Amino acid sequence: MERAIFVNGLAAQFILVALFGLAVWAMIGRARGGRRLPRIRKIPGLEAVEEAVGRATEMGRPVHMTYGLGDIDDAPTFAFWGMLGHVAQLCARYETRLIQTNNNYLVMAINEEVIRQAYAETGRPDRYEADDVRFLSPWQFGYASAVLGLFQRERPAANIMIGTFMAESLIFAEAGHAVGAVQIAGTANTSQLPFFMAACDFCLLGEEIYAASAYLSRDPVLTGSVVGQDFAKMVIFALIIVGTVVENLWPHNWFWDLLSR
Amino acid sequence: MTPSDALEVLSNHLVPMAMTRAQIWVAAMATLAIFSYVWRENPVFRLAEYVFVALATANGVVMVYDSYLKPFFVLDVGQQGRYALLIPFAVGLLIYARSIRGLGWLSRLPMSLWVGYGAGYVLAWSPQPLFVQLRDTFVRFYQTYPDGPLAGRFWPGGTVNSVLFFVGVITTLMYFFFTVERRGPAMRWSSAVGRWTIMLALGAAFGTAVQGRMSLLIGRIQFLLGTWLGWLR
Amino acid sequence: MTREIPATITVLAVLVVVFSRYFSVGTALDLTRVTDHWLMLTYAASVLVGVLNLTRLHLDRLRRGKDTWFYDLVLLGVMYGYIALGLVETNAGTTFRWVYNAVLVPLDSTMYSLLAFYIASASFRAFRVRSFEAALMMVAAALVMLGSVPLGDALSPFFPAARAWLMRVAQTAGFRGIQIGAGLGGLATAFRIFLGIERAHLRA
Amino acid sequence: MKNRWIYVLLVVAIIVPLARPIGLPVNPTRETEDLFELIEGLPAGSLVYLAMDFDAGAIPELLPQAEAVFAHALLRDLKVVIHGLSDQGVLIARDSLHPIAWSLGKEYGVDFVNLGFKPGGGIVLRGMTADLWQTMGGVDIDGTRLSKLPMMERLKRLDRKSVALIVDFNSGGSAAAYRNYVTEPTGIPLALGSCAVNFNVQMPFYRSGQYKAILNGLRGAAEYERLLNRPGKATSAMDAQSTSHALIIVLIIFGNVLHLLGGRRLGREKR
Numbered sequence: 001m002e003r004a005i006f007v008n009g010l011a012a013q014f015i016l017v018a019l020f021g022l023a024v025w026a027m028i029g030r031a032r033g034g035r036r037l038p039r040i041r042k043i044p045g046l047e048a049v050e051e052a053v054g055r056a057t058e059m060g061r062p063v064h065m066t067y068g069l070g071d072i073d074d075a076p077t078f079a080f081w082g083m084l085g086h087v088a089q090l091c092a093r094y095e096t097r098l099i100q101t102n103n104n105y106l107v108m109a110i111n112e113e114v115i116r117q118a119y120a121e122t123g124r125p126d127r128y129e130a131d132d133v134r135f136l137s138p139w140q141f142g143y144a145s146a147v148l149g150l151f152q153r154e155r156p157a158a159n160i161m162i163g164t165f166m167a168e169s170l171i172f173a174e175a176g177h178a179v180g181a182v183q184i185a186g187t188a189n190t191s192q193l194p195f196f197m198a199a200c201d202f203c204l205l206g207e208e209i210y211a212a213s214a215y216l217s218r219d220p221v222l223t224g225s226v227v228g229q230d231f232a233k234m235v236i237f238a239l240i241i242v243g244t245v246v247e248n249l250w251p252h253n254w255f256w257d258l259l260s261r
Numbered sequence: 262m263t264p265s266d267a268l269e270v271l272s273n274h275l276v277p278m279a280m281t282r283a284q285i286w287v288a289a290m291a292t293l294a295i296f297s298y299v300w301r302e303n304p305v306f307r308l309a310e311y312v313f314v315a316l317a318t319a320n321g322v323v324m325v326y327d328s329y330l331k332p333f334f335v336l337d338v339g340q341q342g343r344y345a346l347l348i349p350f351a352v353g354l355l356i357y358a359r360s361i362r363g364l365g366w367l368s369r370l371p372m373s374l375w376v377g378y379g380a381g382y383v384l385a386w387s388p389q390p391l392f393v394q395l396r397d398t399f400v401r402f403y404q405t406y407p408d409g410p411l412a413g414r415f416w417p418g419g420t421v422n423s424v425l426f427f428v429g430v431i432t433t434l435m436y437f438f439f440t441v442e443r444r445g446p447a448m449r450w451s452s453a454v455g456r457w458t459i460m461l462a463l464g465a466a467f468g469t470a471v472q473g474r475m476s477l478l479i480g481r482i483q484f485l486l487g488t489w490l491g492w493l494r
Numbered sequence: 495m496t497r498e499i500p501a502t503i504t505v506l507a508v509l510v511v512v513f514s515r516y517f518s519v520g521t522a523l524d525l526t527r528v529t530d531h532w533l534m535l536t537y538a539a540s541v542l543v544g545v546l547n548l549t550r551l552h553l554d555r556l557r558r559g560k561d562t563w564f565y566d567l568v569l570l571g572v573m574y575g576y577i578a579l580g581l582v583e584t585n586a587g588t589t590f591r592w593v594y595n596a597v598l599v600p601l602d603s604t605m606y607s608l609l610a611f612y613i614a615s616a617s618f619r620a621f622r623v624r625s626f627e628a629a630l631m632m633v634a635a636a637l638v639m640l641g642s643v644p645l646g647d648a649l650s651p652f653f654p655a656a657r658a659w660l661m662r663v664a665q666t667a668g669f670r671g672i673q674i675g676a677g678l679g680g681l682a683t684a685f686r687i688f689l690g691i692e693r694a695h696l697r698a
Numbered sequence: 699m700k701n702r703w704i705y706v707l708l709v710v711a712i713i714v715p716l717a718r719p720i721g722l723p724v725n726p727t728r729e730t731e732d733l734f735e736l737i738e739g740l741p742a743g744s745l746v747y748l749a750m751d752f753d754a755g756a757i758p759e760l761l762p763q764a765e766a767v768f769a770h771a772l773l774r775d776l777k778v779v780i781h782g783l784s785d786q787g788v789l790i791a792r793d794s795l796h797p798i799a800w801s802l803g804k805e806y807g808v809d810f811v812n813l814g815f816k817p818g819g820g821i822v823l824r825g826m827t828a829d830l831w832q833t834m835g836g837v838d839i840d841g842t843r844l845s846k847l848p849m850m851e852r853l854k855r856l857d858r859k860s861v862a863l864i865v866d867f868n869s870g871g872s873a874a875a876y877r878n879y880v881t882e883p884t885g886i887p888l889a890l891g892s893c894a895v896n897f898n899v900q901m902p903f904y905r906s907g908q909y910k911a912i913l914n915g916l917r918g919a920a921e922y923e924r925l926l927n928r929p930g931k932a933t934s935a936m937d938a939q940s941t942s943h944a945l946i947i948v949l950i951i952f953g954n955v956l957h958l959l960g961g962r963r964l965g966r967e968k969r
């Protein structure tokens with residue numbers, strides 16, 4: 001008896017996912033080969049990063065960065081690391097202090113290395129200050145109140161928040177506002193976006209955070225993966241349009257069945 | 262006790278657990294200690310905060326031990342002799358190697374395992390719900406009344422909502438295209454409509470967020486005034 | 495060696511999970527049933543990370559003679575005391591439950607409820623109608639707030655209806671769009687981890 | 699300083715209606731009715747799985763929901779199994795749901811079981827769809843062997859055959875975990891008891907039928923109490939909910955008016 005290769009009903013799904021992966025991979029390959037890629041459109045929140053660090057430098061006050069409550073295997077935490085490397089390089093170049101606070105021990109271990117490496121790449125390994133990567137509390141509210149206190153003492157001039165945020169988002173945004181920091185925030189947690197939207201100067205909506213590291217670093221490989229992702233998004237967009245047209249003409253057809261088992 | 266009596270009990274206790282008087286007093290003090298923060302940061306709040314962190318962390322350890330580690334060592338390893346399972350356990354223990362000079366890299370083993378497994382889970386299990394979401398966006402524009410006297414007839418309201426919903430989803434998606442420049446009226450308008458949809462959605466989210474926070478505060482005030490002081494019926 | 499082995503583990507882990515999900519052979523072999531169990535054991539083994547980290551942090555503070563010594567002592571004492579209590583009488587023990595319900599539960603609930611105050615002051619201060627978009631957000635927020643309480647029902651049937659419309663049409667559409675995008679972003683990140691482009695976790 | 703006046707106002711806005719209730723009626727919404735009807739429609743003896751995936755902080759919103767649904771299920775002679783991805787949720791269940799069952803004359807192990815908590819999140823759920831007993835380490839929350847609990851005989855794994863409905867009382871990501879790892883692959887219907895904050899995140903999945911019903915925070919619990927015809931603690935909080943929402947709206951309007959009337963130069967320049 002012949003056995004199917006795929007689990008019943010998952011073939012279409014696997015193929016679509018694999019095609020998505022191929023698109024990302026192909027665009028990365030294109031980038032590695034030095035070929036031209038479409039440009040990423042302007043994202044105001046990201047344009048403001050350099051300006052915010054510059055402002056902190058002028059005022060002689062530090063920059064603060066956090067990823068909220070992210071864990072090491074959360075996608076937004078990877079977005080944060082991409083951004084952290086970039087901001088750390090800027091801070092090293094401008095000789096501005098970067099304070100990075102943590103509530104997750106594992107993420108913190110990685111942050112230390114990302115920052116250390118960024119300082120080394122800028123030729124200023126001596127500027128790395130171990131005490132500025134701080135573990136505040138493993139618990140959400142303990143962390144938030146510690147950040148409140150820290151803001152009062154250190155008075156950062158820029159506050160960059162990218163990652164997984166829950167209820168503490170508003171507290172951070174309020175703390176930043178109280179000391180007059182320029183605030184750039186971004187999260188994929190839609191329930192927290194309204195607070196960032198209202199209380200911060202710039203807000204990255206949802207998946208804009210995933211484009212951040214590519215956008216800021218202009219690294220071709222990362223840009224390639226964002227382009228690949230965009231390509232997949234257009235395919236999905238087309239799929240929705242076609243699917244809707246077909247659905248209106250022939251309700252609940254094979255096309256409908258294709259997308260689930 | 263009849264079922265309806267039981268429901269009476271259910272509806273009358275304002276605290277989840279039947280607490281003793283002493284417990285209620287301690288709980289009230291803890292509540293007030295945290296509320297004092299609203300006025301200003303103070304030593305009592307600080308004490309409560311540290312106690313909280315300590316208790317929450319300790320509780321996590323005890324729960325994992327009782328519900329996982331103890332049965333694992335006693336039943337799986339001890340009684341059934343599944344010693345091979347000690348290998349993954351040991352891999353998990355490598356996370357503590359980070360503070361050992363020279364062996365710190367060993368902690369990367371469990372970390373890379375967690376990250377890889379997490380990524381695998383995303384690739385394996387998240388597409389299906391996503392596809393159902395996609396499929397549900399294939400809206401039918403011709404809507405009929407689902408029930409009532411007009412059931413089966415053309416329903417203008419439903420049709421308008423379907424169109425608005427569809428336009429909302431696709432313009433929101435278009436807003437997130439990173440490689441398409443927003444030039445020309447079509448692109449500009451659609452990304453503007455996308456942004457308006459997002460703003461309405463975020464406004465609604467703000468509304469429910471307020472709802473949730475207020476519920477929590479009401480719960481604490483009910484506890485203080487009702488359970489502790491007995492001022493509420 | 496110190497990077498290659500972890501990098502290989504990451505790739506293998508991705509492959510095992512994906513293979514066992516999509517392919518008939520993979521399902522038949524039921525690898526994830528075994529590996530899931532292993533993974534849970536590794537998580538369980540890491541249970542003390544938080545405790546050790548807190549211990550180090552606060553011992554360090556004590557050693558440096560910080561003025562927080564009293565709080566540091568309380569934290570360490572309470573944490574180890576409560577662990578010991580739990581190990582002696584299990585989580586079902588009378589004293590353990592007593593402390594849990596009388597201290598831990600109210601502390602946690604009250605901490606969360608503090609956010610109500612923050613939301614109130616932020617409403618007064620931060621939510622400014624600066625533009626057409628901000629106005630849309632504020633109006634939607636106000637309608638949902640009124641529509642989701644009995645007061646709104648009592649004032650006019652318009653409010654619950656407006657709330658229902660906002661929730662089921664505008665809000666569902668907006669969040670559907672964001673979530674499809676974010677889902678793709680998550681998938682792309684997973685691919686990047688698989689392809690070894692995202693490797694921050696290998697630096698630690 | 700200004701903030702403290704706002705805080706005082708907020709507390710007053712909550713205390714007054716608690717002390718002097720007006721008792722405005724709560725009208726059930728579609729999202730809540732769906733859950734009530736789902737449970738009403740299950741044949742007696744069906745197994746309902748309640749996931750207590752929240753911490754103590756969410757008790758005011760989610761416990762009234764869980765109590766009402768749990769009581770409803772037992773009154774309808776359904777079997778209930780309780781589980782939690784949060785270490786606290788299962789303890790809360792033991793302290794507050796078990797007594798409800800006993801007062802209804804139900805027996806542990808026969809009518810309801812509390813499986814307890816295991817670390818690992820989504821992986822635990824995946825494991826339970828393959829082999830629940832092994833994933834649970836063979837024991838319930840108190841370390842009792844599952845083989846000694848008669849009800850567990852019919853629940854070797856989470857699948858459509860054994861479980862009629864999953865209700866996930868969650869304050870965060872666990873709904874997505876149930877959806878991705880359990881209910882989408884197995885086809886078990888999934889309903890949510892949600893914190894109000896997350897209600898909107900979950901709405902797109904309600905529209906697509908991936909969540910059959912959603913209880914919206916304390917309001918959802920009040921609606922459920924209304925459907926059960928037993929106004930309880932959630933209902934009694936609804937007046938205060940009304941006044942506090944009204945206060946927030948007034949604060950937003952007042953803040954904007956002050957801003958327009960010349961507070962502008964006090965505000966920080968925004969770009």
